[in-house]
Structures are given as structure tokens and as C-alpha cells.
Amino acid sequence: xxxxxxxxxxxxxxxxxxxxxxxxxxxxxxxxxxxxxxxxxxxxxxxxxxxxxxxxxxxxxxxxxxxxxxxxxxxxxxxxxxxxxxxxxxxxxxxxxxxxxxxxxxxxxxxx
Amino acid sequence: xxxxxxxxxxxxxxxxxxxxxxxxxxxxxxxxxxxxxxxxxxxxxxxxxxxxxxxxxxxxxxxxxxxxxxxxxxxxxxxxxxxxxxxxxxxxxxxxxxxxxxxxxxxxxxxxxxxxxxxxxxxxxxxxxxxxxxxxxxxxxxxxxxxxxxxxxxxxxxxxxxxxxxxxxxxxxxxxxxxxxxxxxxxxxxxxxxxxxxxxxxxxxxxxxxxxxxxxxxxxxxxxxxxxxxxxxxxxxxxxxxxxxxxxxxxxxxxxxxxxxxxxxxxxxxxxxxxxxxxxxxxxxxxxxxxxxxxxxxxxxxxxxxxxxxxxxxxxxxxxxxxxxxxxxxxxxxxxxxxxxxxxxxxxxxxxxxxxxxxxxxxxxxxxxxxxxxxxxxxxxxxxxxxxxxxxxxxxxxxxxxxxxxx
Numbered sequence: 001x002x003x004x005x006x007x008x009x010x011x012x013x014x015x016x017x018x019x020x021x022x023x024x025x026x027x028x029x030x031x032x033x034x035x036x037x038x039x040x041x042x043x044x045x046x047x048x049x050x051x052x053x054x055x056x057x058x059x060x061x062x063x064x065x066x067x068x069x070x071x072x073x074x075x076x077x078x079x080x081x082x083x084x085x086x087x088x089x090x091x092x093x094x095x096x097x098x099x100x101x102x103x104x105x106x107x108x109x110x111x112x
Numbered sequence: 113x114x115x116x117x118x119x120x121x122x123x124x125x126x127x128x129x130x131x132x133x134x135x136x137x138x139x140x141x142x143x144x145x146x147x148x149x150x151x152x153x154x155x156x157x158x159x160x161x162x163x164x165x166x167x168x169x170x171x172x173x174x175x176x177x178x179x180x181x182x183x184x185x186x187x188x189x190x191x192x193x194x195x196x197x198x199x200x201x202x203x204x205x206x207x208x209x210x211x212x213x214x215x216x217x218x219x220x221x222x223x224x225x226x227x228x229x230x231x232x233x234x235x236x237x238x239x240x241x242x243x244x245x246x247x248x249x250x251x252x253x254x255x256x257x258x259x260x261x262x263x264x265x266x267x268x269x270x271x272x273x274x275x276x277x278x279x280x281x282x283x284x285x286x287x288x289x290x291x292x293x294x295x296x297x298x299x300x301x302x303x304x305x306x307x308x309x310x311x312x313x314x315x316x317x318x319x320x321x322x323x324x325x326x327x328x329x330x331x332x333x334x335x336x337x338x339x340x341x342x343x344x345x346x347x348x349x350x351x352x353x354x355x356x357x358x359x360x361x362x363x364x365x366x367x368x369x370x371x372x373x374x375x376x377x378x379x380x381x382x383x384x385x386x387x388x389x390x391x392x393x394x395x396x397x398x399x400x401x402x403x404x405x406x407x408x409x410x411x412x413x414x415x416x417x418x419x420x421x422x423x424x425x426x427x428x429x430x431x432x433x434x435x436x437x438x439x440x441x442x443x444x445x446x447x448x449x450x451x452x453x454x455x456x457x458x459x460x461x462x463x464x465x466x467x468x469x470x471x472x473x474x475x476x477x478x479x480x481x482x483x484x485x486x487x488x489x490x491x492x493x494x495x496x497x498x499x500x501x502x503x504x505x506x507x508x509x510x511x512x513x514x515x516x517x518x519x
Contacts, residue, residue, distance in 0.1 A: 089273065090271050091276075
């Protein structure tokens with residue numbers, strides 16, 4: 001079964017990252033790299049998204065396309081990346097998500 | 113509904129409960145599909161509840177249920193040839209495999225399902241309750257429960273929730289989920305019975321049955337035994353909790369000759385078996401606390417210092433404002449109202465906020481204040497408790513207390 005892990009950043013996490021010194025930030029990045037290496041067999045595709053302020057949203061209603069600046073929901077939590085994984089079931093997806101070492105929120109969604 | 117009718121229905125429900133879960137578990141294994149298996153068993157249960165009152169309970173209820181499930185399943189799964197053929201090939205008795213029922217329980221209580229759905233699904237698939245029976249117990253519409261179950265089953269299939277016993281590293285957490293579903297079910301039945309919900313009492317019985325099944329399936333898990341002991345210690349004293357008119361009787365005022373002493377002794381033995389594993393947990397500690405009450409011959413014999421110690425241990429493992437409140441009550445009898453009130457004053461602001469909405473908190477403060485001679489403060493606290501109380505039996509008790517003269 002294929003799942004997408006949607007990684008979500010929070011304001012608090014962004015602040016923590018901001019407060020880190022160079023060595024700490026480097027260590028944090030390395031932990032993420034290690035996570036990807038450990039689960040390389042299950043991860044079929046992944047990407048990191050550029051910051052939410054680079055997003056553009058288009059609303060297609062009533063035959064009209066309205067383009068606005070920013071992500072589709074203005075919230076404290078924004079999608080910052082995703083990884084597509086191929087595993088047997090939800091529990092295996094949860095086990096992989098559990099060891100994710102970075103942002104504090106992950107949505108796990110099966111894909112067709 | 114007359115008593116005779118209730119009796120027949122109670123007996124039917126018990127027989128169904130003994131067999132429905134096993135049958136569902138077996139069919140999930142054979143069909144490899146949770147939703148399809150659940151559907152055909154639920155259908156067979158509905159048929160049984162219609163037919164048995166007239167035809168009598170068959171000698172082999174499980175064989176009867178399997179036959180109906182198989183026949184109806186072959187009809188309803190007409191378009192799914194693979195399922196149909198597997199069902200047609202199934203003979204009674206099917207291979208019993210206790211692990212199958214555990215898988216069923218763990219799947220129903222999967223944390224990816226909302227808590228209410230876990231409860232409804234467990235009642236239907238493991239205990240064999242019909243949607244109508246669940247709706248009656250929770251005083252909600254049948255459509256509401258049916259929707260909850262349909263959504264949950266769809267999520268199990270679509271989200272890839274596995275049908276298996278969790279591996280050892282996930283087991284403690286997942287078992288905890290199962291135990292809280294059973295405990296919630298018990299509380300729902302225990303706390304609301306005697307009010308205007310005649311069906312609620314059966315929920316407490318279903319919870320006890322579920323805990324007993326789980327204890328049989330997982331005899332080495334001390335918390336499972338702890339939960340079963342806790343439930344049985346409460347059940348053993350249930351008869352004394354209400355007057356003939358349905359009014360709630362406080363522990364202190366209960367007629368202890370109506371407690372089921374042999375059942376209490378058995379539950380204590382069970383708890384000792386759990387404790388022998390030397391892995392204490394919240395359910396074992398709560399059961400130990402209830403055992404202190406249950407074993408006391410009279411209110412005056414209650415071992416309050418021991419109860420206060422057990423609450424300290426419980427707070428160490430599972431900090432909760434409610435447990436802090438109960439600890440304060442134990443401290444009141446062990447060391448007096450002033451110390452107990454001081455303990456309540458030490459609550460953290462979030463704990464206090466949580467308890468402010470809880471009638472027992474105000475009722476307890478009222479008792480403590482009354483003990484310290486502050487009649488007016490006590491009266492105000494009782495009034496606040498009454499405003500918050502939702503259980504009719506609790507309301508009646510508080511009203512009675514407020515009606516008394518202040519001195």
C-alpha cells in the first residue's frame with residue numbers, strides 16, 4: 001500500500017530551528033538525512049517544499065480562477081514537505097512516521 | 113417492556129455475546145476482509161434475535177449462527193465470487209484460534225479510529241450487540257451509531273488498518289488503548305445505570321465480559337488482570353449503590369451486607385495474581401484502592417492511610433486531576449480536613465480549571481469546609497456542585513444536603 005507522509009511545520013518548530021546555532025542545525029539536518037537513509041527501501045519519492053510565503057493559491061469556482069498569495073489555509077501549521085512510502089499497512093506507515101526526527105506534525109494518508 | 117421479555121432478551125444477548133465475536137474473528141480470517149465478515153455476522157445476529165424468542169435458543173448457537181451467516185453471506189456477497197466460494201466451503205465447527213479474537217479487538221480499538229467508533233465497533237463485532245442495542249445504551253439514534261460503524265469499517269479498509277496483534281514494541285501502547293475502551297464502556301454503564309437509562313447497566317456487564325475475555329487471551333498482562341479486578345470489585349458492590357427508589361447511596365451509607373463478599377475475595381485474588389508480576393500500572397493501583405474499600409467490614413474500618421499511599425503511587429504513574437481529588441478525600445480521613453483542603457490548594461492552575469467543571473470537586477470542598485466549621489462556604493460549594501451535576505441520582509443527593517439547616 002502506498003501512503004504519503006505530509007510533514008507539517010508549526011510556528012513553534014520554526015522558532016526552535018531559528019534559535020539553533022550552526023552546529024545544532026547541522027546535527028538536525030543530519031538526523032533527517034539519516035532518517036531518509038534508514039527508510040530508503042520504503043520511500044519511493046520525497047520532496048521538501050519551499051517556505052509557505054512562496055505559495056500561490058488558485059480558487060476555481062463558478063468558472064472563475066481567483067489567484068491569491070499564500071497557502072490555501074492561513075494557519076499556524078503549514079505543509080513543508082512530503083514523502084511517498086510503500087509499505088504493507090497503516091501500522092508500518094505509523095512506525096516510519098514515529099521515527100521522523102524533524103517537524104512535530106505528520107499526516108499519514110493512503111494514496112490510490 | 114415486561115420483566116419476562118427483558119429476561120429472554122438478556123439471555124439471548126448473553127448467548128450471542130459468547131459466539132458472535134468468535135464467529136466474526138473466524139470469518140475475517142477465512143474471507144480476509146473485516147467489513148464483509150462483520151456484515152454477515154451482524155446480519156446473522158439480527159436474524160437470531162428475531163427467531164430465537166419464538167423458536168427457542170438452538171442447542172448449538174454457534175453452529176446456527178455460522179449456518180445463517182454462511183447462507184446469507186453467500187446471497188449478499190453474490191457479486192464477490194472469491195468471498196462466496198470461501199464461505200460456501202466453510203464447515204462447522206470452524207478452527208478455533210484464540211489469537212483471531214485478539215486481532216479483532218486490536219483492530220476495533222486501533223488508535224486511527226475515533227474513540228466513539230472504537231467503542232461502537234467493539235460492541236458490535238466483539239460483543240455481538242446490534243446497532244439498535246448500542247443506540248439504546250448510549251441514548252442516541254440508531255442512524256448515528258450505524259453511520260459511526262460504517263465510517264469506521266470504511267476507514268479500516270481504505271486507510272490500511274491491519275488485522276493483527278501488534279508487535280511487542282507497540283503492544284503496551286496499543287493494549288492501553290484497548291483497556292481504555294473497556295474501562296470507558298464500564299464507566300458509561302456503571303455511572304449511568306439507575307438513572308433514566310435502563311440499558312446502561314448491561315454495558316457494565318459487557319465491559320466485564322470483554323475484560324474477562326481479554327484476561328483469558330492475555331493472562332500474562334498484569335494490567336489486563338488489574339482492569340478485570342477493578343471492574344469486578346465495583347460490580348460486586350453494585351447492588352448497594354441505589355435505594356429501591358433508584359436514589360444513589362454514598363459509600364459511607366451503603367449496606368455492606370448487600371456486597372457480594374465471595375466475589376470481592378475472588379477479585380482480590382485476581383489482583384494478587386496481577387501484582388505477582390511486579391509491574392504495577394494504573395488499573396492495578398485503582399483496583400487496589402477499590403479493594404481497600406471493598407474489604408473494609410464497615411466505613412470506620414477503611415484503611416485510609418493505605419489508600420492515600422496508593423493514590424500517591426497512582427499519581428506517580430498517571431497524573432490526573434481526578435486522582436488528585438480522590439487522594440485529597442483519602443487524606444481527609446487519614447489526616448483531617450485541614451490537610452486535605454491544603455492538598456486541594458496545591459493543585460496547579462490547569463488541574464484546578466479541569467476540576468472546576470466537576471461536581472465532585474465542589475461537593476468534596478463542601479464536605480471539607482463543613483468539617484472545618486465553615487457552614488456558609490460549604491453551602492456555596494454544594495450549590496455549585498448541584499449546578500454542575502447531570503446525573504439525577506447525584507442531583508437528588510446534593511439537593512437533600514442543601515435542604516438541611518446550615519448549622
